[in-house]
Amino acid sequence: MVDERAPVSTVGLLVRFTAAGVIVLLSLAALIAYIARQAGTEQASESAREVTYVTARGVVEPRLDANVVAGQPAALQAFDSAMRRYVLQGSLVRVKLWSADGKIVYSDEPRLIGQTFPLDPDETEALRIQGSSESEVSDLSRPENQFEIPYKKLLEVYVGVRGPGDEPMLFEAYFQYQAVTQAGQAAWKRFAPPSLGALLLLELVQIPFAWSLARRVQRQQRDRERLLQHAVDASDAERRRIAGELHDGVVQELTGLNYALDAMRLGKPTEGQRAELIADSATRLRGSIGSLRTLLVDIYPPNLAEEGLASALAELAAGLERTGVAVRLETEGAEDLPPAVAALLFRAAQEIVRNVAAHSGAQEVLIQAGRVSGKATLVVDDNGRGFDEARLDERSSDGHLGLRSIGDLLAESGGMLTVRAAPGQGTRVEVEVPVR
Known part of the structure; x- marks a missing residue:
């Protein structure tokens, strides 16, 4: 028996596929969250810059006069x-107006007015x-x-x-950073449901396909194991058949011939x-040589790539004729088949002809090979005793595995084998293989 590998588990494959999908889904969700929050934060920062620019141009500059700058x-x-x-509304919590020499001309925090700090x-x-506006997270460690x-972070x-x-001055506005991050979170909350929903839907749609793929892999593994087991069983049966034919045929013939020659050597036979x-002895040797040739063809088939399928089938038919069966061979169109297809047809012909010789009791056999409409075909038709087609599965289970x-x-290979038989009416085996 063949040691079977651990069978592929459909559920296991589906679980692994789903787990991988969930990991990818969570990774994409995290990436989308990061991008959305960054985009929201950047958008909030841009809004703060626009608010500050509009405030500077529309509220601050029109009210800047010499008295304000002088500190009246x-x-x-x-x-x-x-x-x-x-100005001081919502998340905007602090303003400062600087002169070019670093003096704070005005701030809503009166203790800062009049102090000078380096810019x-x-x-x-x-x-x-x-007219340009810039933003940054405020360094609260500066004096x-x-x-x-x-405020912790601004x-x-x-x-x-x-x-x-036309004196150059600098207007500063300080916004609570929490409002900026909240805008980023709001953007994430807007984009998260449709994005995650689409990813989840994609994952759910893929599960049936993954299940189907896992089932297909499982079936293919079973088919491979079945083919391997059949190949091993057929190989064992083939070895037993060859051993039996050698023992009951050539070995018996040569043993008998050896006894006859020993008797002649020890006795005093006449010239006649x-x-x-x-x-x-010569006749029996020729028969043994023919049997050995037939076995050689079975053990090591002819080189189809060099000699072609027609030549190989002729050799096979010659072996059948040596058993007394009349063979009609038709191989028109069989010479231009690809080597792999030719080898498959020859392997099928070997097994069918062997069954004819062993079981049919036929007197006439037709072996026909060729190519029709993109398919390589093989037909072996005999006039033997035939059998009941309903018993074909039973014959296979009894050890007829060929x-x-x-x-x-x-x-x-995408081909098919058809057997038509009836008791007393012979057997017809048809083989088709697509030629790609």
């Missing part, structure tokens, strides 16, 4: 009222290029940001503005007896 209390009070009324390169660049520490946006006499024994194995090989 009444002017600063009016400017502060405008900032608190029109960083980005702030200096914004002063130089009027000018000491009063923003309770988005700082600064825009260059023009003061009295000696001549008769030599003639009989045709069964050939049928499996043909099916693997």
